[in-house]
Amino acid sequence: MEQQAIVVKNLSKTYKGGVHAVSDVSFSVKKGEFFGFLGPNGAGKTTTMKMLSTLVNPTSGTATINNYVLGKQNNDIRCSIGFAMQGITLDLTSSALENLYLIGALYEMSRKEIDDRIKELLKLLDLEKVAKSWVKNYSGGMKKRLDLAVALINKPDILFLDEPTEGLDPVGRRKVWDYLKKLNKDGTTIFLTTHYMQEADYLCENIAIIDKGKIVIIGSPTELKEKVNGTLDDVFINYTGHEIYNEDLNTKAPDPYIDI
């Protein structure tokens, strides 16, 4: 029997004022799987991720993350996950080294473990040269990569990624993709949200599409595309009724599939 990394049952979140961000969502993610969680803006993707990462309390439903029960074993969950959130969640008046060291220490890593991990991550994400500069002086892409490094500092079993390549140029995006592929190959379960359908198609083994707080379809990219006899864009439009905006398709940006 395959082991599950994430099991979600009837998870719901209603914010103050009665806004139903997520309604009765159920799905599971296998250990070592690369799972895509797609949906239009405001569909409930980020709220779902924030619930699964212990940042937001669910209104109802249950979830287990790495076999730890959400709400009861939150610290164990925190130790076993990494989360690169939408936007930048860095201390801008500190350096990359300071950011990484702080978070590493909070995960109870030893000085040597942190130093080794920092060295590895800075090299992988091409941040070695700016490691001692204040983050506020970084480009958007550098901040994004550092944010990913911070999420990876504790070598998480499960990695949540909320639009990790948003704002990256094609070269940077490709580097992140390659790194994520490698991470996944090495056994990390990855839970990804993205507006780039090509990204989901390229990276994910299974995809769930959420709309208005409810999951409308789950399957592998191939299965989903077969259902509409088209591309993943067609699947998205067909099941959500939303047009994909130009910026979501990223038509203005160079093709992320370019060879580098």
Place this chain on the structure above:
Amino acid sequence: MFKKELVKFIVLFNRGFKQAIRPYVAVVPEFLMPIFYFVVNSSAFQKVVDLPGFNQASYLQFYAPVALLVSVFMSSGSTGIETVTDISTGFMDRIFLAPVNRWYIVISKLVAVGAKSILSLSIMVILLALFGASFHGGILGFFLIFLLAFIFAIGWAGIGLSLAFTTKNPRILQSSYIFFFPFSFITTSQLPLNLLTGWYKTAVQMNPVTYVLEAMRSILISGQIGQKVLVGFVVAVCFAAVTLMISMWAFKKSVVR
């Protein structure tokens, strides 16, 4: 276990301290303002010492503790803005994702602000000495002044922290700067209590800052460590305890989402 928890607290304290002093140039006005008050008021009110009942030989000496206290106000006054910045940039969520006791986040920040106020006070003592002020009370006196500043800074920072967690709005935090004026001016900063009258005297007596200032004055000007100092410490501790409880409550409400 204890060592691991201590390490977490220390790294959060370090980060809170660095945040409070960075960028370094932003700290300069925290010294300029008390120095400005000190130079202007000690010059403008020189003749006030001739008033019957003033009982001080020099207004410069009388005003020096006020400048020190203003520097404590200044050094701890940006805590709310710093916290709102952490919330709005998502850095607070980054900390929440780590397996760390939530209370460390608040307490380490307040302790860092208290430490910064000691640093500011040390620099101010040197600056005021350069401007002609002299201080009494010896090593014990300075130790007590630093301890008092540390406690009071935590109390003052607690107000900003409470507003930050409650409103999460940088504009409101900037506006909250106005609290500084009644708290710092409606005190015995300009004249001793025996020369004040009417509602103003009552307001001064109700202001906790008055007692902290009087304790500082008692130590630094007359070198006396007696009842005024004890009262100053009791008031400072109570003030800090109240604002700490309010900021904890506001923090708890803000993290339950």
